[in-house]
Amino acid sequence: MSAITPSRRVRPTPFTPGVEAAGVSRYTVYNHMLLASVYESVEADCAHLKKHVQVWDVSCERQVSIKGPDALRLMKLMSPRDIDRMAADQCYYVPIVDQHGGMLNDPVALRLDDDHFWLSLADSDTLQWALGLAVALGLDVTIDEPDVFPLAVQGPKAEELMARFFGDIVRDIRFFRHKRVVFEGHDFVVSRSGWSKQGGFEIFVDDSALAMPLWDALLAKGQDLQVRAGCPNSIERIESGLLSYGLDMRRENTPYECGLGKFCNSPEPFIGHEALAREAAVGPRRRVRPLSIDGEIGPCTGVWPLYAGDARVGQVASAVWSPDFATNVAIGMIDRGYDDTGTALRIETEHGVRTATVQETFWN
Amino acid sequence: MSAITPSRRVRPTPFTPGVEAAGVSRYTVYNHMLLASVYESVEADCAHLKKHVQVWDVSCERQVSIKGPDALRLMKLMSPRDIDRMAADQCYYVPIVDQHGGMLNDPVALRLDDDHFWLSLADSDTLQWALGLAVALGLDVTIDEPDVFPLAVQGPKAEELMARFFGDIVRDIRFFRHKRVVFEGHDFVVSRSGWSKQGGFEIFVDDSALAMPLWDALLAKGQDLQVRAGCPNSIERIESGLLSYGLDMRRENTPYECGLGKFCNSPEPFIGHEALAREAAVGPRRRVRPLSIDGEIGPCTGVWPLYAGDARVGQVASAVWSPDFATNVAIGMIDRGYDDTGTALRIETEHGVRTATVQETFWN
Numbered sequence: 001m002s003a004i005t006p007s008r009r010v011r012p013t014p015f016t017p018g019v020e021a022a023g024v025s026r027y028t029v030y031n032h033m034l035l036a037s038v039y040e041s042v043e044a045d046c047a048h049l050k051k052h053v054q055v056w057d058v059s060c061e062r063q064v065s066i067k068g069p070d071a072l073r074l075m076k077l078m079s080p081r082d083i084d085r086m087a088a089d090q091c092y093y094v095p096i097v098d099q100h101g102g103m104l105n106d107p108v109a110l111r112l113d114d115d116h117f118w119l120s121l122a123d124s125d126t127l128q129w130a131l132g133l134a135v136a137l138g139l140d141v142t143i144d145e146p147d148v149f150p151l152a153v154q155g156p157k158a159e160e161l162m163a164r165f166f167g168d169i170v171r172d173i174r175f176f177r178h179k180r181v182v183f184e185g186h187d188f189v190v191s192r193s194g195w196s197k198q199g200g201f202e203i204f205v206d207d208s209a210l211a212m213p214l215w216d217a218l219l220a221k222g223q224d225l226q227v228r229a230g231c232p233n234s235i236e237r238i239e240s241g242l243l244s245y246g247l248d249m250r251r252e253n254t255p256y257e258c259g260l261g262k263f264c265n266s267p268e269p270f271i272g273h274e275a276l277a278r279e280a281a282v283g284p285r286r287r288v289r290p291l292s293i294d295g296e297i298g299p300c301t302g303v304w305p306l307y308a309g310d311a312r313v314g315q316v317a318s319a320v321w322s323p324d325f326a327t328n329v330a331i332g333m334i335d336r337g338y339d340d341t342g343t344a345l346r347i348e349t350e351h352g353v354r355t356a357t358v359q360e361t362f363w364n
Numbered sequence: 365m366s367a368i369t370p371s372r373r374v375r376p377t378p379f380t381p382g383v384e385a386a387g388v389s390r391y392t393v394y395n396h397m398l399l400a401s402v403y404e405s406v407e408a409d410c411a412h413l414k415k416h417v418q419v420w421d422v423s424c425e426r427q428v429s430i431k432g433p434d435a436l437r438l439m440k441l442m443s444p445r446d447i448d449r450m451a452a453d454q455c456y457y458v459p460i461v462d463q464h465g466g467m468l469n470d471p472v473a474l475r476l477d478d479d480h481f482w483l484s485l486a487d488s489d490t491l492q493w494a495l496g497l498a499v500a501l502g503l504d505v506t507i508d509e510p511d512v513f514p515l516a517v518q519g520p521k522a523e524e525l526m527a528r529f530f531g532d533i534v535r536d537i538r539f540f541r542h543k544r545v546v547f548e549g550h551d552f553v554v555s556r557s558g559w560s561k562q563g564g565f566e567i568f569v570d571d572s573a574l575a576m577p578l579w580d581a582l583l584a585k586g587q588d589l590q591v592r593a594g595c596p597n598s599i600e601r602i603e604s605g606l607l608s609y610g611l612d613m614r615r616e617n618t619p620y621e622c623g624l625g626k627f628c629n630s631p632e633p634f635i636g637h638e639a640l641a642r643e644a645a646v647g648p649r650r651r652v653r654p655l656s657i658d659g660e661i662g663p664c665t666g667v668w669p670l671y672a673g674d675a676r677v678g679q680v681a682s683a684v685w686s687p688d689f690a691t692n693v694a695i696g697m698i699d700r701g702y703d704d705t706g707t708a709l710r711i712e713t714e715h716g717v718r719t720a721t722v723q724e725t726f727w728n
Contacts, residue, residue, distance in 0.1 A: 004368045005390050005401055006665040008681040009487060009610035026369050029393035032487070032610060037369055099499045104492060123373060123396070125489035128468060132496020135463045135635060246373035246396060271499060301370040317372040 006034060013059035014149050014211030018219075022229035030060035030123045036231035043323055046235040049198055050324075053157035054230025055218050058195070058202070059149035064107070064119040064127045068141035071115045074134055077271055079109070080255060080264040086111050091176040091191050094119070095255040095263055096126055101275035102251040103258065104129055106243070108193060110178060110204075118204075120150065122245035133271075149211055153218065154200035154230065161222040162201050166190065170201065183217075186210055195232045197240040197364045234320050238329045241290060241362030247317045248288060248331045256284040257333065286314060286335045290359040291345075293319060293328035298351045306332060306356060307346040313338040316347060316356065325363050330356065370398060377423035378513050378575030382583075386593030394424035394487045400595035407687055410599040413562055414688075417521035418594025419582050422559070422566070423513035428471070428483040428491045432505035435479045438498055441635055443473070444619060444628040450475050455540040455555050458483070459619040459627055460490055465639035466615040467622065468493055470607070472557060474542060474568075482568075484514065486609035497635075513575060517582065518564035518594065525586040526565050530554065534565065547581075550574055559596045561604040561728045598684050602693045605654060605726030611681045612652060612695045620648040621697065650678060650699045654723040655709075657683060657692035662715045670696060670720060671710040677702040680711060680720065689727050694720065 006012045010029050013019075019036050026038040036057060039045050048054065066074055075083050079094045086092050088111055096105045096119075105126040107119040119126065131143050153162055162170040166181040170190060173179050178191035189204040205211050219227055241259075243249055249258045256264070256279050264276050297319060306314040319330035338345060339358060347356040368391055370376045375397050377383075383400050390402040400421060403409050412418065430438055439447050443458045450456050452475055460469045460483075469490040471483040483490065495507050517526055526534040530545040534554060537543050542555035553568040569575050583591055605623075607613055613622045620628070620643050628640050661683055670678035678698035686693045702709060703722060711720040 003390055005392060005663065007392070007611060008667055009394075009608060010392055012665060026367055028369060028371070028374055030373075098495060104495075125492060128489055129492035129496045131462060131468075132493045132498075133500045134496075136497045136500030244373060247371060299369065302376060303372055 004029070010034065013057055014205070014208040015057035015059060015151065015215050018212055018215040019057050019229060024229075031062045031121060031125075033060040033062070035060045036229075037234075039229060039231065042233065042235055042320065045230055046233045047323070048226070048228065049155050049196060049230055049233055049236055051156065052226040052228070053153060053155035053161050053222055054228060055215060056152035056154060056194075056230050056232065058152050058232070061120045061150045062145055063148045063204070064121060064130055065116070065144055065146050066119070066130060066141055067116040069115060070134070070139035070141045071117055074130065074139055074141055075109070075117050076266065076268060077133060078130065080266055080270055080272065080276060082266045088113065089177050089179065091178060091193055093176075093263060095258070095260050096129065097255065097272040097276070098251065099272055099275065101254040101272040101279060103245065103249050103253050103255065104251060106245050106249075106260070110189065110191065112189070118148070124245065147206065147208060149205045149208060151203045151205055151211070151214065152194045152200060153203070154194045154196045155198045157222070157225045157227075158198070158200035161218065161225055161227060162190075164221050165218060173201070183214060184210060195242060196236050197242070198236065234318070235322055235329070236364070238318050238320055238331055239322055239325065239363040241331065241364075243288065243331065244318065248333065253333065254279055254284060256280065257286050257288065259288045283336070286333055287339050289332050289334050289339050290362045291316060291330040291332040291356040292359055293330050293347060293354050293356045295354045296351065297321070297328050297349050297354060301350065304347050304349050306334060306338075307348070308338050313345065322363065329363060332356065332358070334358065368393070374398065377421055378569070378572040379421035379423060379515065379579050382576055382579040383421050383593060388593075395426045395485060395489075397424040397426070399424045400593075401598075403593060403595065406597065406599055406684065409594055410597045411687070412590070412592065413519050413560060413594055413597055413600055415520065416590040416592070417517060417519035417525050417586055418592060419579060420516035420518060420558075420594050420596065422516045422596070425484045425514045426509055427512045427568070428485060428494055429480070429508055429510050430483070430494060430505055431480045433479060434498070434503035434505045435481055438494065438503055438505055439473070439481050440630065440632055441497060442494065444630055444634055444636065444640060446630045452477065453541050453543065455542060455557055457540075457627060459622070459624050460493065461619065461636040461640070462615065463636055463639065465618040465636040465643060467609065467613050467617050467619065468615060470609050470613075470624070474553065474555065476553070482512070488609065511570065511572060513569045513572060515567045515569055515575070515578065516558045516564060517567070518558045518560045519562045521586070521589045521591075522562070522564035525582065525589055525591060526554075528585050529582060537565070547578060548574060559606060560600050561606070562600065598682070599686055599693070600728070602682050602684055602695055603686055603689065603726060604728040605695065607652065607695065608682065612697065617697065618643055618648060620644065621650050621652065623652045647700070650697055651703050653696050653698050653703050654726045655680060655694040655696040655720040656723055657694050657711060657718050657720045659718045660715065661685070661692050661713050661718060665714065668711050668713050670698060670702075671712070672702050677709065686727065693727060696720065696722070698722065
């Protein structure tokens with residue numbers, strides 16, 4: 001596949017000079033922005049992530065800022081989760097759905113103040129959804145995309161590196177909570193979160209002039225921890241069952257299909273609540289399930305259909321070889337009746353027909 | 365810049381096998397889809413486009429389908445243009461704006477029926493804007509993204525190639541009008557439109573199984589016309605003053621700033637009409653203007669600021685060397701007072717400071 005040309009439309013980030021200097025070998029595009037997808041190799045990157053600590057440029061997690069007297073009202077309309085329970089230092093993973101319960105995005109919401117939220121977006125312009133609702137309903141909120149460039153620090157040694165840098169205050173940040181910490185006199189929101197199951201933090205860099213100094217300093221402070229530049233890793237995230245919006249789920253899927261039913265607990269009406277309540281009563285007609293695929297598979301560059309006999313019963317859009325588990329790990333969306341653990345299905349890859357077997361749980 | 369990995373999230377199109385076989389050398393990503401940006405070289409591609417005919421995979425022009433009893437009402441809310449005047453075979457270039465008149469997208473709208481429109485999108489998920497409005501207002505419309513993959517035929521010999529293929533019926537399609545034509549028993553919407561000023565058509569391919577047969581047949585039928593695969597060309601489109609959403613304009617810009625005031629003629633209230641009426645009365649505070657830049661410039665991978673003395677008075681995000689006009693051609697957004705023809709401004713490129721001079725008109 002050919003090279004990509006950066007532009008204002010597919011834009012570099014304040015960390016791109018560091019990413020380039022660290023030897024990125026592949027990019028993807030996410031929310032109109034460059035996102036590294038491979039440095040050394042997907043396998044070497046994964047092994048390092050599981051043992052040490054990595055610094056990730058995830059500027060592409062664009063923030064939708066919702067601020068004003070009606071911010072809470074809009075959040076409650078958009079969220080199947082009970083936002084009233086959300087503390088002022090909390091992060092909530094929130095499926096955002098349409099009137100039929102179809103997924104439009106799955107951001108992490110940060111509550112910054114009583115009347116101020118950020119949605120840290122997956123790959124779709126959900127600012128336009130929030131804005132459409134707010135304008136049509138005449139809500140008193142300001143919705144925009146501030147210049148915030150998240151930097152993730154991920155891996156088992158992430159806490160050690162962060163504590164050296166920001167002090168022990170970061171050790172007190174609980175999972176999916178955030179605090180403000182100081183670097184070079186500037187106040188940053190730091191949360192214990194990130195798109196791996198190896199533990200770590202996200203630093204919400206809202207001053208692009210401090211981006212490269214922060215990047216360089218983190219890498220310098222962690223040399224004995226073997227810190228290096230990294231990025232969301234497809235092996236680690238599939239082993240962990242972390243879904244990717246646009247790949248594993250889309251608007252045609254509901255939170256229940258995605259295994260996100262536990263996040264649909266709002267006691268008040270939200271957009272899509274009737275559809276989701278109906279679905280909850282009878283169960284989803286298909287579900288995300290872990291699959292192990294036999295034999296050699298190449299890169300999954302599209303959708304691989306799953307068959308039981310002649311019937312198409314699902315699909316896979318994320319699959320990769322896992323050296324640690326010595327199998328191809330995959331995320332499937334599988335019709336009810338074919339989704340039980342142990343079920344063997346036929347899968348059509350670009351490299352031939354293989355057998356995919358439903359697993360009990362994800363691997364990490 | 366490194367290579368890009370295709371996936372379901374940054375997806376190939378039904379024409380990608382043809383694009384690859386034709387020797388694409390660079391891609392960009394547009395509406396979550398691959399879009400070729402260079403074949404032989406930007407200059408060679410441009411010279412060929414101006415002389416012959418090219419077939420472009422522009423599947424990334426995703427269609428937002430708006431259908432139902434309230435489709436016209438929603439279109440009128442979203443459109444500064446007078447949609448009532450739009451004939452059933454017409455295409456309208458429509459700036460889509462928020463409540464402050466800020467650009468959210470600039471699609472070409474196709475009217476397919478009294479109650480059915482397509483918006484052929486620029487690079488943002490404006491489906492979510494339309495959906496937010498419709499859901500909040502309880503409108504009776506269905507909004508989705510159908511499997512339609514536009515194929516453009518562009519260049520001075522486009523009509524000849526299209527007529528050989530579909531018959532003389534295509535010669536009767538007027539500019540920004542569409543008709544249904546038949547290929548292999550299938551009915552396609554074909555419009556006289558496209559993202560160049562060299563003339564041409566767009567075929568809205570709504571059966572992906574016919575995509576590669578159509579691609580191959582067009583290339584085969586036009587061998588003596590020197591047809592080849594092509595793509596939107598940055599030299600040709602800057603010379604022509606064709607704006608790119610995300611590059612030359614964004615939500616912080618209004619249609620008046622973009623020179624699109626003539627498309628703000630709806631006699632009925634639409635979203636943003638008050639803001640735009642206020643702006644129309646006093647004139648925009650900055651404007652899109654053609655600029656010529658002296659000296660050598662490299663690729664424009666971000667935003668180049670424009671200065672008059674110490675004051676920042678605008679910016680450029682599209683600039684390239686034009687062999688035909690023997691100058692660097694650029695699209696600027698320039699503050700009022702500095703936008704007159706002949707004004708010389710300082711521009712900071714990645715390759716040094718240059719002089720940019722405001723031109724009377726674009727070049728094509």
